Amino acid sequence: MISDRILAVLTLALVAAFLGVLLVFVRRLDLGLVLVAVVMMIAYDFYRQLGRPRA
Incomplete structure (x- = not known):
């Protein structure tokens, strides 16, 4: 489903932003x-x- 992909991309962006602040x-x-x-x-x-x- 497309909402799964949107949430996955959003989650990846948020994790990257959090780790970017740490860096x-x-x-x-x-x-x-x-x-x-x-x-x-x-x-x-x-x-x-x-x-x-x-499937």
């Missing part, structure tokens, strides 16, 4: 790399879960 205030390269990896893993999981055809 702005801490400003460490190693933390930045970890946060980017976390957002990429979340995005990949959303892609895998929402990309499947519904």
